[in-house]
Amino acid sequence: MKKKQSDNRLKYLAGYLAVVALISGVILLTVQLLTRQAIINHSIREKNESLSLVMPKAVSFDRFDLNLPLEKQTIFKGLDQKKETIGYVFVVSGKGYSSVIEMLVGITEKKITGVTVLSQGETPGLGTVAVDKKPLPGRSFSFLAQFQNKSILDSFKAKEDVIAITGATITSQAISDAIKQAVKIYNKITYKPPTAEEIASTNKVSAEDSPLLKALSANAGEELDQIIQSGNETQQ
Numbered sequence: 001m002k003k004k005q006s007d008n009r010l011k012y013l014a015g016y017l018a019v020v021a022l023i024s025g026v027i028l029l030t031v032q033l034l035t036r037q038a039i040i041n042h043s044i045r046e047k048n049e050s051l052s053l054v055m056p057k058a059v060s061f062d063r064f065d066l067n068l069p070l071e072k073q074t075i076f077k078g079l080d081q082k083k084e085t086i087g088y089v090f091v092v093s094g095k096g097y098s099s100v101i102e103m104l105v106g107i108t109e110k111k112i113t114g115v116t117v118l119s120q121g122e123t124p125g126l127g128t129v130a131v132d133k134k135p136l137p138g139r140s141f142s143f144l145a146q147f148q149n150k151s152i153l154d155s156f157k158a159k160e161d162v163i164a165i166t167g168a169t170i171t172s173q174a175i176s177d178a179i180k181q182a183v184k185i186y187n188k189i190t191y192k193p194p195t196a197e198e199i200a201s202t203n204k205v206s207a208e209d210s211p212l213l214k215a216l217s218a219n220a221g222e223e224l225d226q227i228i229q230s231g232n233e234t235q236q
Helices: 002-054 125-129 169-190 196-202 211-216 220-234
Strands: 060-067 071-081 087-096 100-107 109-119
Touching: 002 100, 002 109, 071 169, 087 169, 100 169, 109 169, 125 169
Parallel strands: none
Antiparallel strands: 060 071, 071 087, 087 100, 100 109
């Protein structure tokens, strides 16, 4: 009788502990999911704030990846209220004096809209001035602010068209090189072949004066075929 009571007590305790363990597991899982979602939301909010910092006129961003020969390039299209593309934000990096500097660079209409540093480990008090929002000595703007509205046609060379950080020329050039990298990718994805009219204008010949250029114009495939066919008949 006593043995049966002891067995029942053990079963009760085992069941009780199982229920407690189950409830504890559910609570821990719920807390983990809520915490994970909070971390994700915070990360998304920080990313959107950084993107808006380098392209303030965009109301939203659409990410896509570009496969380059050596790596995959992350790009964000800046969109207006009509969901039309107004520019691009590039995730680029440059080798600084003591670290890799990861950045966001916004470009639209062949001008830099903004630059912000995502991560860096440069020398405190020297290279770290690059992320400082305080004006450069004797200037009314910070180091990164000088790139805003800068033409992508510039050379981006420290101590020439870029005001370098005193004692941190390598960091200054690393950031400039990263921006040039973004410019190259921007030129690649926005390149449009010249039209027949543009070619004619460059050569000071109108499309009307040149049957070949006229054939190269939009909806002129049949005329181009006729010119090629005529040329073949002449050779025969």
